[in-house]
Amino acid sequence: MKHLITLKDWSEEDILGVLDLADIIKKSPEQFYDTMNQRVLVMIFEKPSLRTRISFETGMYQMGGHAIYYDMASSPLGTGKETIHDTVKTLSRYSDLIMARLFAHTNIEEMAQYSDIPVINGLTDFNHPCQILSDLMTIRERKGELKGLTLAYLGDAKNNVTHSLLYGCSKMGININVGCPKGDNFSPLRVVMDDCREICDKSGAVVKLANDPFEAVRGADIIYTDSWMSYHINSKELEDRVQALKPYQVDTEKVQLGAPDLIFMNCLPAMRGYEQTADVIDGPHSVVFQQAENRLHCQKAIIVKLLKEFMED
Ligand code: CP
Ligand code: NVA
Numbered sequence: 681m682k683h684l685i686t687l688k689d690w691s692e693e694d695i696l697g698v699l700d701l702a703d704i705i706k707k708s709p710e711q712f713y714d715t716m717n718q719r720v721l722v723m724i725f726e727k728p729s730l731r732t733r734i735s736f737e738t739g740m741y742q743m744g745g746h747a748i749y750y751d752m753a754s755s756p757l758g759t760g761k762e763t764i765h766d767t768v769k770t771l772s773r774y775s776d777l778i779m780a781r782l783f784a785h786t787n788i789e790e791m792a793q794y795s796d797i798p799v800i801n802g803l804t805d806f807n808h809p810c811q812i813l814s815d816l817m818t819i820r821e822r823k824g825e826l827k828g829l830t831l832a833y834l835g836d837a838k839n840n841v842t843h844s845l846l847y848g849c850s851k852m853g854i855n856i857n858v859g860c861p862k863g864d865n866f867s868p869l870r871v872v873m874d875d876c877r878e879i880c881d882k883s884g885a886v887v888k889l890a891n892d893p894f895e896a897v898r899g900a901d902i903i904y905t906d907s908w909m910s911y912h913i914n915s916k917e918l919e920d921r922v923q924a925l926k927p928y929q930v931d932t933e934k935v936q937l938g939a940p941d942l943i944f945m946n947c948l949p950a951m952r953g954y955e956q957t958a959d960v961i962d963g964p965h966s967v968v969f970q971q972a973e974n975r976l977h978c979q980k981a982i983i984v985k986l987l988k989e990f991m992e993d
Contacts, residue, residue: 682989683792683799684982687809687847688875692883694985695813695851702817702974702981709742709977715984716745722771723802724780726752727911731948732802732810735975736779736983743980748775752782765794772796776987783912798986805912806869808840811947812848814978818971819854819902822943827853827884832900832938834859834893834928835955836866836921841906841947843872846887850876853883859896860889861924893928900938903965904945905930905955922954930956935965943967 687695705712721740723733733749740747756762768791771778778799782788785806792799801809820826831849833842837860846868849856856876860866867889876887890896897903908925909918935942944956944965952958961968 681796681798681993682986683795683801684809684986685788685792685799685801686807687812687844687851690809690851692851695816695848698813698978698981698985699817699820701985702814702978703821705980705984706974706977709980712743712980712984714744716740716743716987719743719745719777719987720775721745721747721777721779721983722750722775723747724750724752724755724757724778724782725802726758726780726782727803729781729802731972731975732779732781732979735979736802739976739980739983743983745776764790767791768795768799777983798990800982800986803840803911805910806840806843807847808844808947809848810975810979810982811841812844813982814974815845815904815945815947815971816848816852817974817978818945818967819943821970821974822967823901828855829901830855830857830899831902831904832857832859832897833904833906834896834930834934835905835925836860836908836910837868838864838866839868839906839910841904842868845904846872846876847879850879850883850885850887853885855886855888857888857890857896857900859893859928860891861928862891866924893934894937897934897937900942902943902945903930903935903938906947907949907951908955909951925955929954930960932957932959932963935960935963945971948972 737747752758757767779802781802785804788801837858946968
């Protein structure tokens with residue numbers, strides 16, 4: 681059964697399938713008004729969310745289905761009274777799809793292992809595949825193609841969004857320069873870098889790690905950054921992280937080193953004055969709200985694809 685747990689498991693063809701479908705859905709949403717008739721998506725949340733929660737719920741509603749918000753904290757699972765196994769086996773008897781936003785990636789893997797219906801990763805500490813599918817959609821809308829572009833990621837790169845960007849871009853032939861402080865605290869996990877170098881051997885993309893933020897952004901088509909204080913980071917770490925990450929803040933000087941038609945991306949939520957300056961995120965290069973909008977079209981495409989393949993199985 682096909683799930684969406686990490687883009688590592690999805691082929692270039694799978695990814696293109698979602699992007700093409702999302703384009704059609706965006707253009708003609710009315711064609712899909714009945715596609716999820718009588719279908720139910722259960723959304724398990726262990727962390728906060730604006731975009732993921734609302735885009736999945738709206739997406740199901742607009743396609744004639746229903747989405748249930750299920751708060752992990754007040755569930756038998758979250759209070760230690762029930763196992764992942766029994767939770768997903770039970771949900772499989774009521775609903776058609778499960779989406780979960782969790783801390784530990786191993787927990788979503790366990791959900792997928794035992795679930796009798798498709799499971800979607802709505803973000804774990806390790807990965808955020810739904811975000812990157814819709815980002816690829818946004819990049820293609822803006823640039824007309826994916827292969828051969830260069831994306832520079834600046835900031836905290838030991839990060840779910842960075843890891844999924846690395847998988848998604850290397851699969852689709854987008855070169856990535858990661859600019860982050862030296863050392864394990866802020867660098868992508870080695871296993872992801874190793875996986876991506878192997879993927880790049882096939883796709884022709886190049887992945888580079890740079891500690892000099894100016895070198896990372898030179899000539900880039902896209903600059904991407906993400907929160908310095910991801911949901912799972914303790915607020916006590918703020919001061920130390922700001923100090924370490926400040927040289928990687930996306931500001932006008934760095935944007936000017938990129939291609940003239942550079943786009944600036946951030947999955948949001950964003951903090952002005954931290955991972956980027958206000959003039960960049962609110963300026964002419966920024967596409968952050970197009971990214972946010974595309975979450976809706978892309979979630980619909982993910983749901984439609986997974987359910988269709990499940991029914992055909
Ligand atoms: N980008 C994103 O996933 O946003 P939320 O945390 O608001 O869902
Ligand atoms: N890296 C961020 C992404 C938020 C969508 C986090 O985990 O909080």
